[in-house]
Amino acid sequence: MNVSLEMKKLKRTGFYPAFLFGAVLAAAIPILQTAFRAEYFTNQLLPGLEILLGANWQMLAMLNVFFLVIGACMMYHIEFADRAIQKMESLPLSAGRVFAAKCFILLGALLFVILIEAVSIAFCTIHWFSAGQNFVQELFQIFGFEWILMVPAVILMMMVASLCRNMWISLGIGVICIFTVTILPHENLILSFFPFSLPFQSLPDAHDSLHVSSYLAASCTETALFGILEALIIRVRRNCA
Amino acid sequence: MTNMIETHHLTKQYSDFTAVSDLNLHIKKGRIHGFLGPNGAGKSTTMKMFLGLTKPTDGSFEINGKMFPKDRQQILREIGSLIESPAFYGNLTGEENLEIIRKILNLPKRFVKDALETVGLYEYRNRLAKKYSLGMKQRLGLAGALIGKPPILILDEPTNGLDPAGIHEIRTLIRSLPQTYDCTILVSSHLLSEMELLADDVSILNHGRLLFEGTLSELKQYAVHAGYPVENLEETFLSIIEEDNLKRGGKR
Numbered sequence: 115m116n117v118s119l120e121m122k123k124l125k126r127t128g129f130y131p132a133f134l135f136g137a138v139l140a141a142a143i144p145i146l147q148t149a150f151r152a153e154y155f156t157n158q159l160l161p162g163l164e165i166l167l168g169a170n171w172q173m174l175a176m177l178n179v180f181f182l183v184i185g186a187c188m189m190y191h192i193e194f195a196d197r198a199i200q201k202m203e204s205l206p207l208s209a210g211r212v213f214a215a216k217c218f219i220l221l222g223a224l225l226f227v228i229l230i231e232a233v234s235i236a237f238c239t240i241h242w243f244s245a246g247q248n249f250v251q252e253l254f255q256i257f258g259f260e261w262i263l264m265v266p267a268v269i270l271m272m273m274v275a276s277l278c279r280n281m282w283i284s285l286g287i288g289v290i291c292i293f294t295v296t297i298l299p300h301e302n303l304i305l306s307f308f309p310f311s312l313p314f315q316s317l318p319d320a321h322d323s324l325h326v327s328s329y330l331a332a333s334c335t336e337t338a339l340f341g342i343l344e345a346l347i348i349r350v351r352r353n354c355a
Numbered sequence: 356m357t358n359m360i361e362t363h364h365l366t367k368q369y370s371d372f373t374a375v376s377d378l379n380l381h382i383k384k385g386r387i388h389g390f391l392g393p394n395g396a397g398k399s400t401t402m403k404m405f406l407g408l409t410k411p412t413d414g415s416f417e418i419n420g421k422m423f424p425k426d427r428q429q430i431l432r433e434i435g436s437l438i439e440s441p442a443f444y445g446n447l448t449g450e451e452n453l454e455i456i457r458k459i460l461n462l463p464k465r466f467v468k469d470a471l472e473t474v475g476l477y478e479y480r481n482r483l484a485k486k487y488s489l490g491m492k493q494r495l496g497l498a499g500a501l502i503g504k505p506p507i508l509i510l511d512e513p514t515n516g517l518d519p520a521g522i523h524e525i526r527t528l529i530r531s532l533p534q535t536y537d538c539t540i541l542v543s544s545h546l547l548s549e550m551e552l553l554a555d556d557v558s559i560l561n562h563g564r565l566l567f568e569g570t571l572s573e574l575k576q577y578a579v580h581a582g583y584p585v586e587n588l589e590e591t592f593l594s595i596i597e598e599d600n601l602k603r604g605g606k607r
Contacts, residue, residue: 116459119455119458122447122454123447123455125446125447126483127446192444192445195445196443196445196484197440197442198444199442200439200442201442201443201456203407204406204408204431204438205431206428206431206460207459352407352410354410
């Protein structure tokens with residue numbers, strides 16, 4: 115995988131500042147919300163982490179999916195803008211490996227955002243509540259679960275971005291997918307397997323409804339499915355060119 | 356003399372038209388081979404097939420003894436190319452663009468400087484590629500093709516967008532490459548006078564079909580024999596195309 119090469123291509127695109135700024139923005143949400151509503155939150159009888167996740171999870175997940183869409187669009191926009199992709203295709207380079215490297219970078223950038231969000235939640239828990247015995251482990255599990263559930267959406271969005279020469283089309287498709295999540299009924303398990311819905315599922319809620327393994331299985335299946343689909347698309351594009 | 360590129364009944368058909376038809380081309384090693392033809396003749400399509408950017412519908416070709424598609428990766432390693440307009444990352448500098456190609460080809464670092472100096476862009480290496488003039492972008496594309504001194508160069512209209520001085524400079528550069536780099540060049544151009552000064556051999560394509568293949572002196576002999584004007588290549592070329600179009604039922 116040419117991860118370092120793909121990372122170099124992103125210089126001066128605003129990709130790195132966007133994720134840094136996005137991470138700071140996402141991290142600020144739980145802190146500001148808890149600061150302004152401290153009394154309301156601390157008067158509840160539930161564990162601190164549960165209160166914070168209940169109040170912030172949907173917003174954080176929404177931001178993460180939004181970053182995912184923007185990141186994928188930016189990564190392929192640089193390939194199409196000045197036809198660099200044509201030069202790359204005339205070099206001894208596998209399109210599949212380029213795609214995989216881009217997915218890897220986007221997943222890395224999202225992992226960074228999620229880590230910053232986890233730090234923010236940890237700060238709120240320690241500052242306004244009391245951290246439980248397995249607090250750190252629990253926090254890692256929650257945000258690790260979120261990251262794993264984002265993988266299918268990352269591959270799907272990258273696939274869309276790689277197919278659309280015009281960035282606005284892939285961005286539009288991504289935004290439609292995000293809006294679709296908001297109109298899907300939350301209680302329907304099958305519909306929550308939609309790749310853009312998966313990142314909205316939190317580990318404590320999945321635990322309560324005994325769906326943790328279902329979500330993980332859905333994520334793995336969709337990841338494999340989209341991976342195979344992308345490999346087929348690359349082959350078909352080459353054969354039909 | 357051995358052939359560096361050989362095609363056997365190469366054909367590319369799209370749903371409603373044939374871009375390249377039954378092409379049997381022989382490009383000799385160490386020569387500059389000019390590819391002539393009006394717009395839509397199939398020059399770019401043929402070049403794209405050599406690079407694996409377009410899949411042939413029928414026929415086959417071999418490059419430096421390697422068969423496509425079996426040895427595609429090895430073939431691409433041996434070809435430097437500039438197809439249609441230059442392709443680059445606008446957000447990167449000229450040097451960074453070449454650095455990307457260098458890393459993919461796994462070449463030593465000094466090759467970037469060499470390529471930039473060869474095309475006269477070294478002074479502007481730190482400028483963003485999107486801020487280059489059209490001529491500079493063309494030079495960057497040429498540098499991307501030349502990097503690593505590949506044994507085969509495929510250049511589609513390399514002087515496009517250059518001013519007369521730039522055209523002269525690039526022509527002189529291309530002319531010198533077979534000796535200095537020991538390479539074979541396939542070059543297409545609409546500037547027929549340009550081709551006369553540049554190419555050793557020429558191929559004339561019209562509507563995907565090969566009308567002539569040989570050296571410039573052979574082309575003159577052919578034109579005299581067929582009764583075409585021979586004062587300059589442009590007139591000869593236009594007459595050959597005109598007659599082929601008439602044979603095809605007046606299609607232009």
